[in-house]
Amino acid sequence: MYEQEYEQLKNVITRLCADANAKFVFLVDKSGQQIAAHGEMLNLDTTSLASLTAGNVAATDGLAHLIGERGFPVLSHEGERDHMYISKVASHVILVVIFDERSSLGLVRLRVKRATGEMTSIFESIDSKVARERDVGVGFDSPFAEITEDDIEALFN
Amino acid sequence: MTFINYASREINCKIVYYGPGLGGKTTNLQYIYDSTAAQSKGKLISLATETDRTLFFDFLPLDLGTVRGFKTRFHLYTVPGQVFYDASRKLILKGVDGVVFVADSQRERMDANVESLYNLELNLKQHGYELDKLPYVVQFNKRDLPNIVSYEDLKSELARNGEPIFESVANRGIGVFETLKAVAKQVLMELRKNSGG
Numbered sequence: 001m002y003e004q005e006y007e008q009l010k011n012v013i014t015r016l017c018a019d020a021n022a023k024f025v026f027l028v029d030k031s032g033q034q035i036a037a038h039g040e041m042l043n044l045d046t047t048s049l050a051s052l053t054a055g056n057v058a059a060t061d062g063l064a065h066l067i068g069e070r071g072f073p074v075l076s077h078e079g080e081r082d083h084m085y086i087s088k089v090a091s092h093v094i095l096v097v098i099f100d101e102r103s104s105l106g107l108v109r110l111r112v113k114r115a116t117g118e119m120t121s122i123f124e125s126i127d128s129k130v131a132r133e134r135d136v137g138v139g140f141d142s143p144f145a146e147i148t149e150d151d152i153e154a155l156f157n
Numbered sequence: 158m159t160f161i162n163y164a165s166r167e168i169n170c171k172i173v174y175y176g177p178g179l180g181g182k183t184t185n186l187q188y189i190y191d192s193t194a195a196q197s198k199g200k201l202i203s204l205a206t207e208t209d210r211t212l213f214f215d216f217l218p219l220d221l222g223t224v225r226g227f228k229t230r231f232h233l234y235t236v237p238g239q240v241f242y243d244a245s246r247k248l249i250l251k252g253v254d255g256v257v258f259v260a261d262s263q264r265e266r267m268d269a270n271v272e273s274l275y276n277l278e279l280n281l282k283q284h285g286y287e288l289d290k291l292p293y294v295v296q297f298n299k300r301d302l303p304n305i306v307s308y309e310d311l312k313s314e315l316a317r318n319g320e321p322i323f324e325s326v327a328n329r330g331i332g333v334f335e336t337l338k339a340v341a342k343q344v345l346m347e348l349r350k351n352s353g354g
């Protein structure tokens with residue numbers, strides 16, 4: 001995840017949160033890592049949210065395959081007060097929107113559609129950048145390149 | 158697959174605890190959770206049945222500290238060990254960076270250990286992984302019970318390629334952190350190797 005694209009994604013989800021009147025918007029990688037988030041639910045355990053969302057989507061995809069579908073691109077959960085709208089972006093990212101009575105499923109769906117298009121372009125740009133740099137043999141400024149055994153030992157002390 | 162966020166300077170790695178049902182995978186995570194300082198851990202999520210058998214997964218995020226300015230987090234998962242939960246096990250292995258195989262040392266569970274290990278290899282292959290190429294550690298758990306297979310016999314049945322093997326009594330914490338440390342080190346060293354370091 002590069003800085004420039006990260007900022008672009010943050011801008012998109014910030015705008016989505018405002019346009020959809022949502023409480024919280026969250027981007028998760030399909031293997032359960034959080035990518036970016038914006039909203040008013042400051043005490044939300046986003047790590048758990050990321051992991052459970054990924055598990056939820058993975059399990060639902062499994063169900064879809066069982067009945068011959070490629071997947072269910074959208075999941076919607078209705079609560080008493082807060083609701084959750086989960087959708088897929090690009091091939092490996094999940095978007096979560098949490099909203100309450102200040103918004104509606106229809107509005108969220110509409111705004112997510114637009115935001116999904118923007119985010120898909122950003123992720124395609126990341127994938128192209130990675131592929132280009134790999135082809136040219138440019139090494140990432142990887143934090144692991146110079147890691148030592150002492151660095152690793154220090155993590156456990 | 159390790160997730161590196163250069164913008165927020167975070168590294169997230171995924172470790173999956175695999176093995177036969179009731180072998181001690183969840184117990185490992187519970188001990189790690191109970192023994193880790195509050196600021197270094199997140200919530201332990203356990204998706205389990207009413208009888209406390211893992212239904213989907215357990216999840217524990219750990220903050221290990223900072224490496225070269227990057228916050229290093231390990232996400233520990235367990236899979237459900239019962240045979241019929243294979244579809245779920247496959248899903249949880251997606252994006253794995255390191256595997257801990259928790260074997261049950263009891264004599265009557267030997268077949269289950271072998272079947273689970275074979276299942277692990279198969280499920281990894283379906284995600285395009287080779288077990289021999291992944292960071293991998295084996296734990297022989299329940300070493301305190303009376304009717305157990307000897308270390309050498311377990312090793313001859315389950316060991317593959319010189320991977321580290323730890324004896325443990327997970328419900329007392331013996332061998333738990335040693336196992337975790339070993340697999341975490343392997344994951345980080347593998348990342349160093351892949352970055353040309």
